Amino acid sequence: MKLTTKGRYAVTAMLDLALHAKDAPVPLADISRRQGISLSYLEQLFAKLRRNELVNSARGPGGGYRLNRAAEDIPVVAVINAINENVDATRCGGLGNCQDNEPCLTHELWMDLSERIHEFLAGISLGDLVSRREVQAISARQDGRVVERVLMADSSL
Amino acid sequence: MKLTTKGRYAVTAMLDLALHAKDAPVPLADISRRQGISLSYLEQLFAKLRRNELVNSARGPGGGYRLNRAAEDIPVVAVINAINENVDATRCGGLGNCQDNEPCLTHELWMDLSERIHEFLAGISLGDLVSRREVQAISARQDGRVVERVLMADSSL
DNA sequence: ACATTCCATACTATTTTAGTCAAGATATAT
DNA sequence: ATATATCTTGACTAAAATAGTATGGAATGT
Numbered sequence: 427m428k429l430t431t432k433g434r435y436a437v438t439a440m441l442d443l444a445l446h447a448k449d450a451p452v453p454l455a456d457i458s459r460r461q462g463i464s465l466s467y468l469e470q471l472f473a474k475l476r477r478n479e480l481v482n483s484a485r486g487p488g489g490g491y492r493l494n495r496a497a498e499d500i501p502v503v504a505v506i507n508a509i510n511e512n513v514d515a516t517r518c519g520g521l522g523n524c525q526d527n528e529p530c531l532t533h534e535l536w537m538d539l540s541e542r543i544h545e546f547l548a549g550i551s552l553g554d555l556v557s558r559r560e561v562q563a564i565s566a567r568q569d570g571r572v573v574e575r576v577l578m579a580d581s582s583l
Numbered sequence: 584m585k586l587t588t589k590g591r592y593a594v595t596a597m598l599d600l601a602l603h604a605k606d607a608p609v610p611l612a613d614i615s616r617r618q619g620i621s622l623s624y625l626e627q628l629f630a631k632l633r634r635n636e637l638v639n640s641a642r643g644p645g646g647g648y649r650l651n652r653a654a655e656d657i658p659v660v661a662v663i664n665a666i667n668e669n670v671d672a673t674r675c676g677g678l679g680n681c682q683d684n685e686p687c688l689t690h691e692l693w694m695d696l697s698e699r700i701h702e703f704l705a706g707i708s709l710g711d712l713v714s715r716r717e718v719q720a721i722s723a724r725q726d727g728r729v730v731e732r733v734l735m736a737d738s739s740l
Numbered sequence: 741a742c743a744t745t746c747c748a749t750a751c752t753a754t755t756t757t758a759g760t761c762a763a764g765a766t767a768t769a770t
Numbered sequence: 771a772t773a774t775a776t777c778t779t780g781a782c783t784a785a786a787a788t789a790g791t792a793t794g795g796a797a798t799g800t
Contacts, residue, residue, distance in 0.1 A: 429672055438689045462682050467759055486767030487775040515586050525619050531721050532595045542703050546696055564688050610745060624790055643798025644744040
């Protein structure tokens, strides 16, 4: 099972992008500052995200990254897959050759679990997260904005 | 998130125990042979399982390990917790201090996911696994038995 | 006595994580 | 044209975790 800081960083960075990519592209330096992730590490992660066509980039001053699709069309699982190759609780990658080319005793259990995790992460898009109250509140804090009632006053965003 | 070979080995070994601990205690050497897990590694895992009172042991010839409770009363999550301390997809261990003593942008997402995983693994006991057809078939293969219709012929077990 | 089994600890090779560092390539603003 | 911001690539590294090995014991049944 692969769900480590790496995947969490990637989802967090992509969510930051979704929250800030209203008009201009977002430079990694901004994401680094807001989310507390090292710039060089972000560069590695975004190289993979770009290869998986989840983001596109613009170089030079004023450049940065943009989501390649609408936030609603990017499920969380796509981000994790782009970084980690797979979300899989089995040892054999679902092939069923865990022991002597046969499935091991608990193969089916891990297959079931993998499916559950996949379903959960496939059912939530970056767009879903953007519209969550607590995400907006945290994002406002990170931007140094003071927001009392996020949803009722969101015209100020 | 912690769900690695370590936890899988532990669950597999415990299931082997549940399948074979009808009467006499089961020596780790048998589990090692049947499940293809190194004996020394099993010893480390069972030290933790014993400290967590999931199994009890008997030394000397004819000795080995036994389940400390009925297989029906041991959820899979208990085994993993005994080995890994926790099943938790967050970075902060659920404390919500992931970034500057405040929850990070994706804190809630990982909390939700952790809860789903926990629910799934808490809802399945070793007893549930023992009664599964495919587990019985695999177990029969490992024991070198030829079983055509496992459920219909299980008096031979 | 002896073989079997658990028990404990220390050690190690490999892999992964989570970066750092350096050297570019490219586009934009001036 | 030049300076600068930004992406792009690749090599390197420290720390941790994984998946073991190795060694030496302690208890117990025969």
